[in-house]
Structure formats: C-alpha cells, structure tokens
Amino acid sequence: QLSGELGSWITVIAADGRVLGDSAEVSEQMENHANRPEVIEAMRNGTGTAIRFSTTVRYNMLYRAFHQTGAGQERIVRVAMPLTDIENIIRSFRKSLLSGLALASAFGLLLAWAFSHHLSRRFQRLVQFSGEVAGGSFPHDFFPNRGTDEIARLEQHLNDMSQKIRENLAQVIAEKDKSDSILRCMIEGVLVLDPRGQVLVMNERAKAMFHVPDGKDIHWLSILEMSRHPEVHKILEEILTSNLSEQPYSKEVELDEERWFRVNAVRLRNKGGSFLGSILVFHDVTDIKRFESMRSDFVANVSHELRTPLTAIRGYVETLLHTPPPDPQDSRQFLEIIDRHSDRLSRLTEDLLTLSDLESGKVHLSQQLLDAGNLIQRVLEVFWDQAARKKIKLTQEVAPGLPKLAGDLDRLQQLFINLVDNAIKYTPLEGVVSLTVTQTAVHNGGAPHIEIAVRDTGPGIPEKDLPRITERFYRVDKARSRDLGGTGLGLAIVKHIVQAHKGELSIESTLKKGTTVRVRLPADTAK
Ligand SMILES: Nc1ncnc2c1ncn2[C@@H]1O[C@H](COP(=O)(O)OP(=O)(O)OP(=O)(O)O)[C@@H](O)[C@H]1O
Ligand SMILES: [Mg+2]
Structure with a gap:
C-alpha cells in the first residue's frame, strides 16, 4: 500500500x-x-x-x-x-526554474536598462556643461535642482561654481575696462615690458608714437622689432642694465623728426624683490622744446636787431664828438645815418611792443562797422608816392554791394599797410601791385566773409620758406630785407591781427612770378 x-x-x-x-x-x-x-x-x-x-x-x-x-x-x-x-520530475523542475530565471533576468535587464538610461542622460548633461565651460561660457542654473544623490550634489556644486566664476569674471572684466579706459585716455604713452623687453601693455598713445598699425597684435612682440629707432634701443638697454631702484630713469629723446619725448622709466618688482619688467612713460615735450627754442631764438634775434642800429648810431656819434669831419656836408651825412638807424630802432621797439600786446591778448579791438573799399583806399593813400618812385602800378578792384566788415580800423589799416609795404618793397621797378576785395562764397550755412587779396609781380617766396614766413624775424633773404629797412616782424603782426579778428590768412607764391596774400575777415551779418 x-x-x-x-x-x-x-x-x-x-x-x-x-x-x-x-x-x-x-x-x-x-x-x-x-x-x-x-x-x-x-x-x-x-x-x-x-x-x-x-x-x-x-x-x-x-x-x-x-x-x-x-x-x-x-x-x-x-x-x-x-x-x-x-x-520527469527534474525536467519539470528545470523547466519551471528556467522560465522563472528567464522572467527574472528579463525584468532585471529592463530595470538595468532604465537605470543606465537615466544615468547616461545625466552624464550627457555633465558632458554638455563641461563643453560650455571649456567654450568660455558659464551657464546660469544649468542643472535642475532636484534629488539628493551624489550626482545631484555634484550638479548643485557645478551650478554654484559656474555662478561664482561668472561673478568673478564680471568683476575682473569691470576692473580691466577701468584700467583700459584710464590707459586709453592718458595723453602720455605708456609701455609695460617684461624682463626681456617684450610688450605686455601698450596704450593707444604709445601705439601712435611707435606707428603700430591698427589691429596689430603687439603682445609679446619685442620693442626692438617694433621700433628701429636707435634711441629706443639705447633706452631699453639702459633700463635693462641700470639699477633703477637707485635713481629714477629720465631722458629726453627725439623719436620722430622734431618730435621730442621725455621718457621716465621704473622697474617693476614683486614683493619678493624679483624683477618683473619695466614701465616706460613717454611725455610729449615737443611744444615745450619748441617754445624754449623760440624764446632763445627771439632773445638772440632781438639783441641782434637792436645791436646793429645801436652800433651804427654809437659809431657816428663818437666820430662827430671826438673827430668831427671838417666838411659840414659829411657831418650832415653822418647825422642822416644816425637818424635812419634811430628811426629803425623806434620802429623795431614799436613793432615788438605791438606784437607782444597782440600775443598776450591785451589789445582791445574795437568792433566798428567798416567799408572794405574805404579801408583799402586809406591804405593805398600811404603808398602812392612810394609806388610812383619805383614806377609800380598800384591798382584796386572792389566788388559792388559788399557787406560791411566788423573790426578795428587802426589794426586793419596796420595789417594792410604791412602787406602793401611788402608787395611794393619786394617788387622790382615797373611791377604791378593790385588789391581786390570780394565776398567769398558761403558754404554749408557758414558766415559770409570778405576777402582782400594783395597781389604783386615780385620775386616770390620759395616754397620751403612759406610755412615759416609769419614767424617773428623770419626773412627769406636777411641781408636784402635789412637793406630795405625790414625787421621781419611785419607778417607776424599781420598774422596776429587776422587771428584777433577771427579771420584767415593764406599766402600763395610762385618764384619769379609774384605773391598773393589773401586775408578773409568775417563780414557783418547784421546787414
Ligand atoms: N610780397 C613779398 N614778396 C616777396 N617776399 C616777401 C613778400 N612779403 C614778405 N616777403 C618775405 O618775407 C619776409 C618776412 O616779411 P615781413 O613783412 O614779416 O618782414 P620784413 O618785410 O622783412 O620786415 P618788416 O615788415 O618788419 O619791415 C621778408 O623778409 C621777405 O623775405
Ligand atoms: Mg614787411
């Protein structure tokens, strides 16, 4: 059983x-x-x-x-x-075991796939984030704030880090902008070099001084490559070899033609005292230099101009006093020479005073309404006799219906007397001196001007002398001008009177043909 x-x-x-x-x-x-x-x-x-x-x-x-x-x-x-x-039992057991195993592994696989998919998406976000950071952008709240797992904490830290870097970067950029604009607005050229003389910083002014083309990257360029100027090479050598902490480096150099700079340099050192490079500051001292040389030229010129007539006067006075010539005719001649030179002396001092008044701006100009034709007439009256003696034809042409001039009659008269004096003085016998008065065309709503041109058929002025012709004591041919009684102050006075009237002066000249001096003065707009 x-x-x-x-x-x-x-x-x-x-x-x-x-x-x-x-x-x-x-x-x-x-x-x-x-x-x-x-x-x-x-x-x-x-x-x-x-x-x-x-x-x-x-x-x-x-x-x-x-x-x-x-x-x-x-x-x-x-x-x-x-x-x-x-x-049979084992087979059925194995069957159910296998199907159970298959089901379990299928479920496991599904679970693993879902988990790894989720994980890989989060890693992709991390890779994307690192790509953006590598590209220089620091995204704002890149990762959504969720979860407490390790990756979520990592994401939160990356969000915070990105935010911190953004803030720091903005601060650094603001600081850099500030120092850039300070450097850009400086009128001095600033150059910061590393210990080998390569450029770390160069402001706009310094770039202009060294003729650096726009947009050229100058970083790490050697200053020696940038400027072939021997003076610059010498300065660099001196700065790199001298001990600047002992005494500050300062030197005046001529970099471009007639452009002078005072170079001050200091060495850059860190707290530990090691040499980091040097800062060079270039001050443009061209104007000061020019002014200094003008002043010494002026003093030399004045002394020279005064000495010539004074020597002559003293010589003849002494002769008359100690060894008077027996012939009274000779004595008279000596007195005439003394008279001529003292006349020149007084003209010289008068011109110098006028110039100094005009330059210092002390002269008060009256604002009379003047008729240009009338003014020209008064000036010409002074010269009829002188022109006749040289057989020079003196002509005038005044356009009809001109507006009035606003200005100072005495000063304007002095201006045109100087110009006509030059024209007659330098034009040879039988030449022509003509004066024309016209109204200049008005462009773009500009104020109307009256142009007075003094034209002669004289020897002309060489082109190279034209830019300097209005300087005090400047004469093309010193000896000839002095023989003719000139002091070289006439055109300097002309220039200042024109400037005081807010006018314009231009001189055109062709050698052996003649010279035209044009003066444009503002017309009275109230007409
Ligand atoms: N019309 C002209 N033709 C040729 N040369 C001229 C003429 N006007 C001026 N110059 C030249 O310019 C120089 C400067 O003129 P400026 O009138 O200033 O001095 P100046 O005539 O020599 O002396 P000043 O006018 O004081 O008596 C003159 O010495 C002369 O060489
Ligand atoms: Mg003159």
Whole structure:
C-alpha cells in the first residue's frame, strides 16, 4: 500500500541478503541481494544509493537502501524508483526554474536598462556643461535642482561654481575696462615690458608714437622689432642694465623728426624683490622744446636787431664828438645815418611792443562797422608816392554791394599797410601791385566773409620758406630785407591781427612770378 502511495517499489532485505518482502514480487523467488551495491553500502554506512538497469522491469532504476536495526533484528529497507519518473520530475523542475530565471533576468535587464538610461542622460548633461565651460561660457542654473544623490550634489556644486566664476569674471572684466579706459585716455604713452623687453601693455598713445598699425597684435612682440629707432634701443638697454631702484630713469629723446619725448622709466618688482619688467612713460615735450627754442631764438634775434642800429648810431656819434669831419656836408651825412638807424630802432621797439600786446591778448579791438573799399583806399593813400618812385602800378578792384566788415580800423589799416609795404618793397621797378576785395562764397550755412587779396609781380617766396614766413624775424633773404629797412616782424603782426579778428590768412607764391596774400575777415551779418 505504501509502495502504491509513493509510486515506488519497496524491498525489505535481511542482513544476509535474503529478500524478506517485496512490494512487486514474491520474495521467496527472488535471488539473494547481499551483493547489491546499495545493500553493501547501506550495511557499511547506514545508507546506500545505486542506479542500475533492472532486469525485472527492464529500465533504469534508482535504488536507495537504509540499514535498520531494532527489536534485535537487522535489516535493509530498499526503495526503488524508475529513473524516468525522477528524470520527469527534474525536467519539470528545470523547466519551471528556467522560465522563472528567464522572467527574472528579463525584468532585471529592463530595470538595468532604465537605470543606465537615466544615468547616461545625466552624464550627457555633465558632458554638455563641461563643453560650455571649456567654450568660455558659464551657464546660469544649468542643472535642475532636484534629488539628493551624489550626482545631484555634484550638479548643485557645478551650478554654484559656474555662478561664482561668472561673478568673478564680471568683476575682473569691470576692473580691466577701468584700467583700459584710464590707459586709453592718458595723453602720455605708456609701455609695460617684461624682463626681456617684450610688450605686455601698450596704450593707444604709445601705439601712435611707435606707428603700430591698427589691429596689430603687439603682445609679446619685442620693442626692438617694433621700433628701429636707435634711441629706443639705447633706452631699453639702459633700463635693462641700470639699477633703477637707485635713481629714477629720465631722458629726453627725439623719436620722430622734431618730435621730442621725455621718457621716465621704473622697474617693476614683486614683493619678493624679483624683477618683473619695466614701465616706460613717454611725455610729449615737443611744444615745450619748441617754445624754449623760440624764446632763445627771439632773445638772440632781438639783441641782434637792436645791436646793429645801436652800433651804427654809437659809431657816428663818437666820430662827430671826438673827430668831427671838417666838411659840414659829411657831418650832415653822418647825422642822416644816425637818424635812419634811430628811426629803425623806434620802429623795431614799436613793432615788438605791438606784437607782444597782440600775443598776450591785451589789445582791445574795437568792433566798428567798416567799408572794405574805404579801408583799402586809406591804405593805398600811404603808398602812392612810394609806388610812383619805383614806377609800380598800384591798382584796386572792389566788388559792388559788399557787406560791411566788423573790426578795428587802426589794426586793419596796420595789417594792410604791412602787406602793401611788402608787395611794393619786394617788387622790382615797373611791377604791378593790385588789391581786390570780394565776398567769398558761403558754404554749408557758414558766415559770409570778405576777402582782400594783395597781389604783386615780385620775386616770390620759395616754397620751403612759406610755412615759416609769419614767424617773428623770419626773412627769406636777411641781408636784402635789412637793406630795405625790414625787421621781419611785419607778417607776424599781420598774422596776429587776422587771428584777433577771427579771420584767415593764406599766402600763395610762385618764384619769379609774384605773391598773393589773401586775408578773409568775417563780414557783418547784421546787414
Ligand atoms: N610780397 C613779398 N614778396 C616777396 N617776399 C616777401 C613778400 N612779403 C614778405 N616777403 C618775405 O618775407 C619776409 C618776412 O616779411 P615781413 O613783412 O614779416 O618782414 P620784413 O618785410 O622783412 O620786415 P618788416 O615788415 O618788419 O619791415 C621778408 O623778409 C621777405 O623775405
Ligand atoms: Mg614787411
């Protein structure tokens, strides 16, 4: 019954191998089982197992034997089961195990995929962020603020870092802008060099001084490559070799033609005292230099101009006093020479005073309404006689219907007397001096002007002298001009009177043909 319930075959075997009972066969007919391997093993170890082809049922069987002792008896209980049954059980077990495993791994894979997908998207954001930072932009709140895991904390830190860098950068840029605009607005040229003489900083003014083309990158260029000027090379050499902490470096150099600069230099040192480079500041001192040379030229010129007539006067006075000539005619001639020179002296001092008044701006100009034709007439009256003596034709041409001039009659008269004096003085015999008065065309709503031109057929002024002709004491031919009684102050006075009237002066000249001096004065707009 038990065998039926279990679905297996039960055999009870005595210790000597006799079959005491069997669930399937008649035990008496069965052979001795003492040599069965499972029985031998059970006798030895308590239990025994064997798989064997059963000759009785003719298929593989699993035998399991148990050694039993009790009630003074010793026996083996053997349970046998066809192996196919076990294999069926194992197969069905394996099947369910496999399907369970497949389901579990499919679920696991899905879970892993979802997790890794989420993770990879967050890493992609990190890569994108690092790309933006590498590109120089520091994004604002790049990562959404969520989660408390490690990556979320990393993202939060990166957000904060980006924000901090942005703020610091803005501060640095603001500071740089400030120092850039200070450097840009400086009228001095500033140059900062590293210890080898390469440019670290150069402001606009310094670029102009060294003729650096617009847009050229000068960083790390050697100053020696930038300027071929020997003076610059010398300065650099001196700065790099001298100990500037002892005494500040200062030197005046002429960089371009007639452009003078005072170069001051200091060495840059860090707190530890090591040499970081040097700062050079270039001050343009051309105007001061020019002014200084003008002043010394002026003093020299004045002394010279005064000495000539004074020497002559003293010489003749002494002669008359100590060794008067016997012939009164000679004495008269000496007196005439003295008269001429003292006349020249007084004209000179008068001109110098006029000039100094005009230059200092002390002269008060009256603002009379003047008729240009009338003014010209008054000037010409002075010269009829002088022109006639040189057989010079003096002409005038005044355009009709001109507006009035606003200006100072005496000063304007002095201006044109100087111009006509020059024209007649320098024009040879039988020349022509003509005066024309016209109104100049008005452009772009500009105020109307009256132009008075003094034209002569004289020797002309060489082109190279034209720019300097209005300087005090400047004369093309000193000796000739002095012979003619000139001091070289006439055109300087003219220039100042024109400037005081807010007018314009221009001189055109062709050698051996003649000179034209044009004066443009503002017309009275109230007409
Ligand atoms: N019309 C002209 N033709 C040729 N040369 C001229 C003429 N006007 C001026 N010059 C030249 O310019 C120089 C300066 O003229 P400016 O009138 O200032 O001095 P000046 O005539 O020599 O002396 P001053 O006018 O004081 O008597 C003259 O010495 C002369 O060489
Ligand atoms: Mg003159």
